[in-house]
Amino acid sequence: MTAPPFLPFALPEIGEEEIAEVVDTLRSGWVTTGPKARRFEQDFAAFLGDPTLQAIAVNSATAGLHLALEALGIGPGDEVITTTHTFTATAEVVRYLGADVVLVDIDPATLNIDPARVEAAITPRTRAIIPVHYAGLAANVDAILTLARCHGLKVVEDAAHALPTTCGGALVGTLGSDATVFSFYANKTITTGEGGMVVTRDPELAKRVKVMRLHGISRDAFDRFTAKTPSWHYEIVAPGYKYNLTDIAAALGIHQLQRARGFQQRRAAIAQRYRAAFADLPVQLPPEPAAGELHAWHLYVLRLADAAPLARDAFIERLFALGIGVSVHYIPLHLHPYWRERYGLDAAQFPHSQHAYERMLSLPLYTKMSEADIERVIAAVRQQLLQG
Ligand SMILES: *Cc1c(COP(=O)(O)O)cnc(C)c1O
Numbered sequence: 001m002t003a004p005p006f007l008p009f010a011l012p013e014i015g016e017e018e019i020a021e022v023v024d025t026l027r028s029g030w031v032t033t034g035p036k037a038r039r040f041e042q043d044f045a046a047f048l049g050d051p052t053l054q055a056i057a058v059n060s061a062t063a064g065l066h067l068a069l070e071a072l073g074i075g076p077g078d079e080v081i082t083t084t085h086t087f088t089a090t091a092e093v094v095r096y097l098g099a100d101v102v103l104v105d106i107d108p109a110t111l112n113i114d115p116a117r118v119e120a121a122i123t124p125r126t127r128a129i130i131p132v133h134y135a136g137l138a139a140n141v142d143a144i145l146t147l148a149r150c151h152g153l154k155v156v157e158d159a160a161h162a163l164p165t166t167c168g169g170a171l172v173g174t175l176g177s178d179a180t181v182f183s184f185y186a187n188k189t190i191t192t193g194e195g196g197m198v199v200t201r202d203p204e205l206a207k208r209v210k211v212m213r214l215h216g217i218s219r220d221a222f223d224r225f226t227a228k229t230p231s232w233h234y235e236i237v238a239p240g241y242k243y244n245l246t247d248i249a250a251a252l253g254i255h256q257l258q259r260a261r262g263f264q265q266r267r268a269a270i271a272q273r274y275r276a277a278f279a280d281l282p283v284q285l286p287p288e289p290a291a292g293e294l295h296a297w298h299l300y301v302l303r304l305a306d307a308a309p310l311a312r313d314a315f316i317e318r319l320f321a322l323g324i325g326v327s328v329h330y331i332p333l334h335l336h337p338y339w340r341e342r343y344g345l346d347a348a349q350f351p352h353s354q355h356a357y358e359r360m361l362s363l364p365l366y367t368k369m370s371e372a373d374i375e376r377v378i379a380a381v382r383q384q385l386l387q388g
Helices: 016-028 035-048 061-071 088-096 115-121 141-151 203-212 221-226 247-258 260-278 312-321 337-343 351-359 371-387
Strands: 054-058 079-083 100-104 126-130 154-158 179-183 196-200 300-304 360-363
Touching: 016 247, 035 054, 035 196, 035 247, 054 061, 054 203, 061 088, 061 154, 061 179, 061 196, 061 203, 079 088, 088 100, 088 126, 100 115, 100 337, 115 141, 126 141, 141 154, 196 203, 247 260, 260 300, 260 371, 300 351, 312 360, 312 371, 351 360
Parallel strands: 079 100, 079 126, 126 154, 154 179
Antiparallel strands: 054 196, 179 196, 300 360
16 A cells, blocks of 8 residues: 655645736736736725725735834834744844844633733833734734723734634724734735735825835835836835735735635634544644634644643654644744843743643644545544554
8 A cells, every 4th residue: 555645734725816817917017016916905905894904015924014013113122022922023023123022921722922911021111012813813902902002002913824813803904903914925824925915004104114115215116117207216215125025926816815715714614623523632622713703724733631642742753654744833932042042031931832832733724625634634633642
């Protein structure tokens, strides 16, 4: 018998419409930021369903987070509070601006940033909070916004996992923070290969993000190209960045976005299959959203119970040997040398993140999984956790 092929941890679902739109872009003569990027921005704002929102396309969520914090004036001497249980991009952008990162622990039930820990970390230097909607489950944005209002702080949501996610029935992106940033990286819930979107209701913030995403030029290249009058003239108003999204990428995004609701339903259905199949195992299942709320199910994170017959690392090795790709989200920031050494951190300061990290793994969860793929993951997990 030949072994079944390796089941990857994540795969994008790119359809014929995406491919045709990319080809159309390639044939059009306009391959960088132009009409498709603009359409993707308009479609994205329409998807969120709030006409007061502006959506600004960028070439990654990292770029979008950087631009949002820059537009809010974060700089040296400032502190920004975020969760230790995230990808380094959430925090590194604060350092780009010369400000300091203050990491806090998570709520062990949801794995999202704990508002009580945020409150305890506020100092006179605190300027902003970056909640992350971990795995696609909404963070407690209400509590964070209340804290921000009381203390005069800005809030930028890292919504890299949260398309579409709701909080109190409202889509993430519309919740009332200063800016929300989505990612279209290859393994996210929709993808443009690389890409991101900054969403805001603040016209001044939007204006600054647009200028800074393209060199600090007062008008973007597409405006200059399509203007009806001679348009060679432009002004540089700041030392900006090169963070614009290409039309090739936006062509993918336009069609991925149209499928985002369907993708979410498929992901939620797979999560329900896992939930039913693993209910009797020595594991902690991922938290479910409250009734009526959308969970994007970017990740399916299991935590091994202390009664599990094997430890997390051994479990991952067994699954890998069975040809199943898994991952860990995340090695918390406090364990990485840069963050640990810069801020003198140790695991005892983050007991919930540390405890979860030592027991967690993320199973394959993506729309292209077949029934057989799902069954294979279920069988492998059950076999290892029942036998050890
Ligand atoms: C993927 C991710 C990012 C970065 O997104 P890019 O588009 O790759 O820059 C930021 N934060 C979190 C939580 C992520 O998972």
